[in-house]
Amino acid sequence: MTALEVEGIVKRFGDVTALDGLSFEAGAGEFFCLLGPSAAGKTTALRAIAGLERLDAGRVRFGGRDVTDDPVQGRGFAMIFQTFALYPHLTAFENLAYPLREEKRPADEVARRVDEIAEMLRISHALGRKPNTLSGGEQQRVAIGRALIRRPGLLLLDEPLTNLDAKLRHDTRAEFKRLHRELGMTMVYATPDQLEALTMAERLAVLRDGRIVQTGTPEELYATPGDSFVATMVGAPPMNLIPGEISRNGSGPVLSLPFAELDAGRWRGAATATEPVLFGIRPHDIAPVNGERRGPGFSATVHLTEPLGDVTVIDLQASDSLVKMVLPEHEALAYRVGDKVDVEISMEDTHLFFRETGVLIPSVERPDQ
Amino acid sequence: MSHPTEPQGFVGWLLSPERRGALLVAPAIFVLFVMNIFPLMWSFGLSFFNYRANRLTVPSFRGLYYYERVLTDPVVWERFQTTAIIVGSSVLLQLIVGFLLALLFERAFPGRRILLMLVLTPMMLSFVAVGVFFKLFYEPTFGLLSQFVSVFTGEPYAILATPTSALIGIVVADAWMWSPFVMLLVLAGLVSVPKYLYEAAEIDRASWWRRFRTITFPYIKSLLLLAVLFRTIETFKLFDIVYLITEGGPGSSTETIAVYVYRLAFQFFRTSQASALAYILLFVVIVLTNLYLYGVQRRSQEL
Numbered sequence: 025m026t027a028l029e030v031e032g033i034v035k036r037f038g039d040v041t042a043l044d045g046l047s048f049e050a051g052a053g054e055f056f057c058l059l060g061p062s063a064a065g066k067t068t069a070l071r072a073i074a075g076l077e078r079l080d081a082g083r084v085r086f087g088g089r090d091v092t093d094d095p096v097q098g099r100g101f102a103m104i105f106q107t108f109a110l111y112p113h114l115t116a117f118e119n120l121a122y123p124l125r126e127e128k129r130p131a132d133e134v135a136r137r138v139d140e141i142a143e144m145l146r147i148s149h150a151l152g153r154k155p156n157t158l159s160g161g162e163q164q165r166v167a168i169g170r171a172l173i174r175r176p177g178l179l180l181l182d183e184p185l186t187n188l189d190a191k192l193r194h195d196t197r198a199e200f201k202r203l204h205r206e207l208g209m210t211m212v213y214a215t216p217d218q219l220e221a222l223t224m225a226e227r228l229a230v231l232r233d234g235r236i237v238q239t240g241t242p243e244e245l246y247a248t249p250g251d252s253f254v255a256t257m258v259g260a261p262p263m264n265l266i267p268g269e270i271s272r273n274g275s276g277p278v279l280s281l282p283f284a285e286l287d288a289g290r291w292r293g294a295a296t297a298t299e300p301v302l303f304g305i306r307p308h309d310i311a312p313v314n315g316e317r318r319g320p321g322f323s324a325t326v327h328l329t330e331p332l333g334d335v336t337v338i339d340l341q342a343s344d345s346l347v348k349m350v351l352p353e354h355e356a357l358a359y360r361v362g363d364k365v366d367v368e369i370s371m372e373d374t375h376l377f378f379r380e381t382g383v384l385i386p387s388v389e390r391p392d393q
Numbered sequence: 394m395s396h397p398t399e400p401q402g403f404v405g406w407l408l409s410p411e412r413r414g415a416l417l418v419a420p421a422i423f424v425l426f427v428m429n430i431f432p433l434m435w436s437f438g439l440s441f442f443n444y445r446a447n448r449l450t451v452p453s454f455r456g457l458y459y460y461e462r463v464l465t466d467p468v469v470w471e472r473f474q475t476t477a478i479i480v481g482s483s484v485l486l487q488l489i490v491g492f493l494l495a496l497l498f499e500r501a502f503p504g505r506r507i508l509l510m511l512v513l514t515p516m517m518l519s520f521v522a523v524g525v526f527f528k529l530f531y532e533p534t535f536g537l538l539s540q541f542v543s544v545f546t547g548e549p550y551a552i553l554a555t556p557t558s559a560l561i562g563i564v565v566a567d568a569w570m571w572s573p574f575v576m577l578l579v580l581a582g583l584v585s586v587p588k589y590l591y592e593a594a595e596i597d598r599a600s601w602w603r604r605f606r607t608i609t610f611p612y613i614k615s616l617l618l619l620a621v622l623f624r625t626i627e628t629f630k631l632f633d634i635v636y637l638i639t640e641g642g643p644g645s646s647t648e649t650i651a652v653y654v655y656r657l658a659f660q661f662f663r664t665s666q667a668s669a670l671a672y673i674l675l676f677v678v679i680v681l682t683n684l685y686l687y688g689v690q691r692r693s694q695e696l
Contacts, residue, residue, distance in 0.1 A: 076596075096598075097595060109593035111607060122607075123598065
């Protein structure tokens with residue numbers, strides 16, 4: 025069942041169009057992510073849903089009710105801000121109790137609910153303290169608690185992990201998943217970090233310049249990016265995009281890259297395409313050859329190695345292009361900068377995009393596209 | 394290792410680099426001493442002697458006699474009362490008007506800059522200008538106020554003729570001049586409130602009053618305290634406006650303690666008593682100023 029429905033919302037700030045006909049739907053109880061680079065319009069979209077921005081066009085519906093013209097207070101959504109926005113002169117307890125105050129609930133009920141939520145978020149020890157004496161993680165959890173205490177139908181989260189250190193980010197990601205499972209509320213989560221989006225979201229939408237580029241489950245977006253922008257946004261290290269040309273010889277279409285010629289028969293559109301293209305290949309679909317090379321591949325020089333612990337990212341230089349390859353750490357030990365290496369490409373998960381528009385050229389193996 | 398062309402002796406000692414700073418401020422300190430510090434100490438001395446500035450008799454030492462006389466003088470306490478009434482009502486009025494103006498100027502609207510400049514003008518005027526302006530404004534025959542009232546009553550209105558209305562006239566003039574000052578302080582507090590807190594409060598469905606109490610007020614609290622203390626100190630010494638508009642009248646109903654000191658010193662020539670009273674005032678102001686500085690310190694610790 026659809027809970028939140030955002031339909032063609034437009035928001036302009038002077039000459040700048042922040043949201044340009046943005047549309048998406050989030051199901052009831054769904055964890056929905058908005059993924060996009062900075063200035064893509066994620067924050068503006070959340071603020072528009074919350075009612076903090078007046079829209080120039082479009083509608084926002086929640087639970088079948090049109091809330092576009094409702095004031096912020098009337099929508100009853102909760103929001104977690106990137107800055108946390110805790111009330112600096114109130115204690116953690118008063119911050120948590122703040123959303124309940126206007127409902128004129130009896131003091132013992134307020135105290136009980138604050139204690140409950142504080143226990144769930146493990147901040148019971150800090151209730152008497154002011155925000156500036158709390159650690160970043162504690163502030164974060166007070167902000168989460170304040171958003172959850174009213175049991176809102178919809179929770180909006182604006183890059184809530186940006187101001188935390190790496191370790192805390194990891195823990196809080198797990199925390200959000202747990203909270204979502206336990207409370208079952210609809211959540212819309214904006215982030216520039218593909219890792220957050222892939223690990224937490226049930227479905228996500230990739231944003232660019234105030235528009236949705238593609239919507240789907242993390243698996244769908246990872247496996248079949250709709251265009252080259254999504255291809256580079258989803259997955260780390262990002263997909264290699266190598267400029268190439270399509271030509272035809274006797275046996276069928278051929279993809280010419282600066283450093284290799286590949287059979288382009290697996291792309292349906294390739295038989296007729298004449299425009300320049302981008303060849304997309306994920307770093308882990310490239311592997312060094314032991315002995316004789318059988319499949320498609322190319323020769324390159326090791327340009328740079330980035331050990332990340334369990335895996336190592338190796339930048340290969342082939343002709344003028346840099347191509348990233350991921351190897352398990354123990355295999356990568358064999359390679360030094362400057363070494364010659366022969367690599368093979370596994371073609372099943374490679375993609376072809378029009379260079380001009382970035383649009384995906386459908387492949388034969390996936391007729392559903 | 395002195396250079397042959399360098400001045401020798403005292404001049405050389407005086408011009409050496411380590412005394413250059415002291416030498417440069419010396420003239421200023423000299424003037425300050427002659428014009429301010431010496432008269433201050435001298436008048437402090439006079440408050441212990443029997444002395445009248447218009448007689449040639451040799452002053453004789455009377456110890457704390459004049460302090461005792463001043464403190465037991467019912468007129469002094471009456472003047473203190475008048476001053477307290479003016480301070481209390483004027484500071485309160487300045488707070489209310491200044492606060493409302495700050496709320497008005499907090500948000501952007503067309504013409505805000507120009508209007509803000511106009512509103513700040515009274516504070517920049519000299520006391521004499523303000524005094525003369527209000528004297529003309531209150532004038533029974535031609536004054537704007539009288540003309541305005543006579544539209545309704547058909548009779549000219551002399552606001553300075555009765556004790557109560559004259560007090561109101563003084564308070565209004567002082568508040569007109571200094572409300573912009575309170576506004577500036579409050580405005581500084583209002584704009585220091587981060588906007589996202591109001592947004593969070595909107596999300597949390599807080600009412601206007603709750604938002605004001607829990608977010609806005611904590612940010613302007615200490616600035617308001619400073620405004621009250623600063624204005625209290627200043628209004629306590631109020632002399633110029635009163636002397637220009639009413640000269641303390643009608644009767645002595647608007648005579649502040651500062652005007653009374655002036656009368657004692659330069660109309661009655663009871664110099665010793667005037668000095669003693671002036672030092673009592675100075676003591677009160679020092680106490681208030683220390684409170685003010687304490688407030689400033691608290692504010693800077695909070696930020």
